[in-house]
Amino acid sequence: MRLFIDIGNTQVKIMPATAGEFATLIKIPLPEWNKKTITALFKQFPDVNKLTVASVVPTAGTLLEKIALAKQVPCNFITATNQTFVNVNTTTPAQVGADLVACAAAVNGRTIIVDFGTATTISLVDRNSIEGVSIAPGLGTQLASIVNDAALLEPVELRATDQFLGRDTNEALLAGIVMGQAKMVEGVIQSLGKAAIVFTGGYASIINQTLGNKYEVDPYLLMKGLQRIDGE
Numbered sequence: 001m002r003l004f005i006d007i008g009n010t011q012v013k014i015m016p017a018t019a020g021e022f023a024t025l026i027k028i029p030l031p032e033w034n035k036k037t038i039t040a041l042f043k044q045f046p047d048v049n050k051l052t053v054a055s056v057v058p059t060a061g062t063l064l065e066k067i068a069l070a071k072q073v074p075c076n077f078i079t080a081t082n083q084t085f086v087n088v089n090t091t092t093p094a095q096v097g098a099d100l101v102a103c104a105a106a107v108n109g110r111t112i113i114v115d116f117g118t119a120t121t122i123s124l125v126d127r128n129s130i131e132g133v134s135i136a137p138g139l140g141t142q143l144a145s146i147v148n149d150a151a152l153l154e155p156v157e158l159r160a161t162d163q164f165l166g167r168d169t170n171e172a173l174l175a176g177i178v179m180g181q182a183k184m185v186e187g188v189i190q191s192l193g194k195a196a197i198v199f200t201g202g203y204a205s206i207i208n209q210t211l212g213n214k215y216e217v218d219p220y221l222l223m224k225g226l227q228r229i230d231g232e
Contacts, residue, residue: 001015001016001050002017002019002047002050002051003017003045003050004052004226005051006099006222007030007033007054007146008032008099009117009118010027010029010117010118010202012031013026013027013028013042014028015220015223018215019185023047025220025223030057031062033060034063035063038063039143042067042073043099049074050075051064051068051074051076052078052226052227053075053077054078054099054101054102054222054225055098056098056099061077064111068157078101078162078226078229079089080093080094080095080098083101083137085228086104086128086130087129087130088129088130089129089130090130096130097121100113100115100121100123100130101130101225101229102225103200103225104128105224105226105228105229106221106225107196109126109127109195110124110127110195110196111125111197111198112124112189112197112198113125113198113200114185114197114198114201114204114207115204115221116139116199116200116204116207117201117202117203118138118139118141119135119192120185120203121134121186122188122189124195134188135168136181136184138201139181139206143155143156143158143177153173154169157171158174158178159180159205159206160207160209160210161175161178162210163175176204178207182210185207197215198215198216198217198218198221199217200218200221202217204217
């Protein structure tokens with residue numbers, strides 16, 4: 001058994017796989033990712049013989065690696081520079097996140113990947129090569145920031161909207177944050193020309209609904225990419 005692991009800024013996702021077949025995705029909030037939780041994970045999957053990991057949180061990755069090595073389980077941390085499946089055609093490839101590399105490995109042909117998480121990233125992948133990336137604050141990050149900095153604003157449940165302008169504070173926040181990001185993303189997509197388009201990440205469905213469900217949503221894109229890289 002292998003475990004494919006995505007260590008993000010908000011949560012850790014674990015996908016067990018046996019004989020190439022994925023099982024049920026496990027999600028653990030990042031603040032709960034500690035020695036006790038990781039040890040329990042190995043007890044839950046005693047037959048695991050390899051970890052393949054995309055991490056954008058160095059301390060969380062180091063902790064996992066330390067425990068895995070103690071249990072003599074090989075741990076392969078994917079980076080932009082230690083794999084050959086995806087070319088990274090940027091000025092500083094080492095700065096490109098493992099999550100972006102893994103997602104890029106999962107697609108074929110010219111593809112725009114939009115990953116809606118703590119950050120919203122837009123990557124153009126062409127012939128297995130990352131040609132460039134746009135990074136913006138994610139929906140939750142935007143909401144947390146404005147609520148923290150504006151004394152009279154309170155949190156709102158993030159959901160799809162068809163409103164460009166709100167008639168109360170909650171609607172106004174949704175219009176600005178959700179519709180604003182949806183139109184930003186669509187504008188970038190249109191500017192990049194003809195390509196397949198795939199959305200992924202925790203907020204992907206909200207934005208896709210806001211845009212009329214016109215794009216493909218694949219919540220397992222990163223895991224599929226890790227699996228491809230693992231088998232290169």
